[in-house]
Amino acid sequence: MTNEQDAIGERPNEPRHVRPYGDTTGDGMVQTSFTLPLSHGPRAEAAALQLANKMGMDPAMVVHAKAMGAQYTFFVVYGKVSHIVDMDAVRVVEREFPLLSPAEVNSAVRNLLRRKLVVVGGCIGTDAHTVGIDAILNIKGFAGDKGLEYYRELRVINLGAQVSVPQLVKRARVERADAVLVSQVVTQRDAHLLNTREMSAAFAEAMGQRRPLLVAGGPRFDPLMAADLGVDRVFAKGTTPGEVASYLVHAISTDSEQ
CATH class of the missing domain: 3.40.50.280 (Cobalamin-binding domain)
Incomplete structure (x- = not known):
């Protein structure tokens, strides 16, 4: 078995508190995508930014917008969030057994x-x-x-x-x-x-x-x-x-x- 297979659940040097990484460590930058039932145009982009702000992204910018038919627009939004993840509160099922050939x-x-x-x-x-x-x-x-x-x-x-x-x-x-x-x-x-x-x-x-x-x-x-x-x-x-x-x-x- 490899060391990776034996080291079940080990997380060396993992920080307790983490934020998203965009351009620099801990800058909180994230990218998300969604579709709104609006025709492509300035009003649709403004609506997308409002939604991003309500999701906690501030500042945010629309980096991609594409019409998906007559009344739908697909967006990719890039922006900053202030949220911090406490790794002590993260619960998952760790693999407690080795991987076998x-x-x-x-x-x-x-x-x-x-x-x-x-x-x-x-x-x-x-x-x-x-x-x-x-x-x-x-x-x-x-x-x-x-x-x-x-x-x-x-x-x-x-x-x-x-x-x-x-x-x-x-x-x-x-x-x-x-x-x-x-x-x-x-x-x-x-x-x-x-x-x-x-x-x-x-x-x-x-x-x-x-x-x-x-x-x-x-x-x-x-x-x-x-x-x-x-x-x-x-x-x-x-x-x-x-x-x-x-x-x-x-x-x-x-x-x-x-």
Whole structure:
């Protein structure tokens, strides 16, 4: 493993209070973009500046404005904010396990389980967007990182899209799944949260403490919400298959020690 992989959570020489960096350190300069339902022109630019001021940008200037049809204008605004971020008040889920190579994952699974680790995954509810779950499960993976199907000691069952919660629970029981991975991309009216809570409740009712690891992921999830959603782990956007595989090894290792 590399030093970066071992140094989980370390932030050397990080200041407690930080401000945005634009031209010089701590100058508070930021850039933002938005669209207003106004025809391109001086009034629209004045409205954009007023909005920027109300957002805390002072002074601010419109650095780009472009008509987006007859009654819409897209803006890029650059300006200064006075806000300061207190890093002691920032809460995130730090990765508490090392990133393992596929060979290390395979070796760990063999030593811990003496069999293949079974993973069942899919998109629940009406979600038909399988890009996320396929990136984690399919052998082609994501950004050059091979998916879980690539791991010799993992048996992967990808159920695809629009899987009902009862179907997911039933298949997990039939396959004797060690882990269930659920991807949610459709998020209208917090559907991803409702579906995940429904899933965790169904597994708790059907299997109790013997349920598999429950892992949820998607671009709108907050990793801090795992306990509230009733799952063991939440992964946000940008998660790689290697991170998920390393977490599964960490979780089954921790469980075997208890």
